[in-house]
Amino acid sequence: MSDLALIGSVAVITFATRVAFLVRPRSSPEGLIGRFLDVFPLALFVAIAANSLIAPSGSPEVTPGLAAALGGIVGGVLFRRALWAVLAVGAVAFYAARAWSG
């Protein structure tokens, strides 16, 4: 397969998964599926954060990312879960840990 065809195929696969539940209006799922969808965003965001901060190199390790995660949690708790506070306190913790660890 040429590089152009490969790019096209990946684009089609990606768009197909994105449009699956948007292509036509449906009633909101209820019951177990509805509750699954209620908490899925939270689960996904935490998974992405954990993957980026705690295991950035593909294996769990203590890095400045862990300090950033703890700092972000502290910032969120102190400032009513504001996005800016999580980013600011987490970033300060990240750079402080990176400077400290050399």
Next chain:
Amino acid sequence: MPLSPSLRRGIRDSILIFLAIGAFGVAFGVLAVDAGFSVWLALLASVVIVSGAAQFTMIGLLASGTAPVLLAATGLGLRHLPMSATLARLIGPQPLRTRLRLAFILVDETFGLTVHAAATGVDDLVAYKTGADLTLYSGWVTGTAVGAWFGEAVDPAAVGLGAFFGLMFLGLAAPLVRRRRDWVVALVAVAATLAAVAWLPAAWRLTSAAAVAALIGAFLHE
């Protein structure tokens, strides 16, 4: 024509992420050209795929052949299924053209911002997501172009952008933790991610971990 307040807020909320997305776009442009893509193919990939995870994986597996790339793209794409179902619930009935447009840039970042906006009472989520989509899409494509053309002169990893992304998603998750069940889901997501890192291929980690945590959360009644 004046921009709607929701659209303006979508643009404003995504400005910081625009910078990070742009830097990741630069990294993709550099790596794509380094892997053998022409500048135009690298740019085309960002224009039509619009997925950092899928595109970086494609570059990483390019030497392994077509099948691993397509399998990994499918695995990475699975997380979009519940995302699109959630987005459909949030925006309600909309014209087909609008739904297709919103689906095209249904990336983790704009999805996260839109869920966050819904939780904080933004009126027009379609306009809000459109603002975020336009901002981040332009950052991704522009970053890719810069990386593909001038890539050797820049190093986005040097400033720790991976940590910034992690923090951003931590921040997007924060307002969603409202009940005891949500804390359980968050803790299970962390544990499942660490387990997935140890045992699963990269393409399946996030989808599997999030699905396990959400499934456990679905079984927990408040």
